[in-house]
Amino acid sequence: MFRQSGAAVWIMSQPYGVNGAQCDRLASLPGVVAAGAIRGGPTVTLAVLPSTPIATWEITPGFPSLFNMADSDSDGVWLSDDLAGRAGVATIADMVPLADGTNVHVAGVYAYPPDGRLPILSYTIAAPVMSDQPFDQCWVEAWPQPDKAATVLPLALLPTVTGVNVQSPAPTTTQLNSTHGTSFDAPTKFANLPLLPINLASILIGATLGFTAIRSRRLELACDLHMGLARSAVSLQILIETLMWTAIAVIAALPACVVAAIIHGPPDYWSALYPGLRSLVAAGVAALIGALVAMTLIRENHLFRYFKHR
Secondary structure, eight states: OTTTTTTTEEEEEEEEEEEHHHHHHGGGSTTEEEEEEEEEOOOEEBTTOTTOEEOEEEEOTTGGGGGTOOOOOTTEEEEEHHHHHHHTOOSTTOEEEBTTSOEEEEEEEEOOOOSSSOGGGTTOEEEEOOSSSEEEEEEEEEOSOGGGHHHHGGGGBOOOOOOSSOOOOOOEEEESOOTTOSOOOHHHHHHTSOOHHHHHHHHHHHHHHHHHHHHTTHHHHHHHHHTTOOHHHHHHHHHHHHHHHHHHHHHHHHHHHHHHHHHHSOTTOHHHHHHHHHHHHHHHHHHHHHHHHHHHTOOGGGHHHHHHTO
16 A cells, blocks of 8 residues: 555655656666656647646656556657546547647556545646656655655756855655655554454364364274373374374465565565464464364273264
């Protein structure tokens, strides 16, 4: 939720003070997922919306990666999903007529949900341009340490003129979506998940399986005791057998936990993987305890009763 809402994206604003190419290159730094620059473009009017002027933004080639856009054509523009719905754009290859009689080629539609992020691109057109001219803003997405973006953003600024009577406005840094805080503590988030019902269910299922597996063999085990085998030896055998099939079950379920952690967890994965492993281990331990409890309830002198009710 934190990353999907744009909370990991930071914006540095400096009118005509951002080096577009340098901003794009920030994506190659460790911990930076995507980066790109934008600047204000001309206002246009769509033929289907003649009374609504649409603001446009000119973006560098690296900017589409911030919104999972595919590579676009040099002549194509990107429409926000809100604007595309109003304009009736259904496919990527659509040509959208403007009020002045010209047409623009649509390279794609990007999602910009109203989830608390700044409404900069909520109802606009984004047009890719070359990055050799100054830009107004540099956007950087950093993960798993989103606040790292604020430390690398100054690298995209153009040199400013300084002097005794010259005072350039200071650049400003803002978070695209501040509703989730400025940082994401994955271990704490996962540790505070309401997993108690899941853990209790795992323990109950494991204990039930372990108890049932041994209880169903009570005739066989009572026969072993009747033939003179020590209870400790039989219990050790049961413990080893139960440990073997619980280990196989845990190993079989482990890939599912790993895949879920990779898809939904942070890049270190351990914070997302640990809760699943904890449930698996708890179920395995509960199965061992359930098996030993079932063994303690088996009596040699109940052999004929077990035989009768086999």
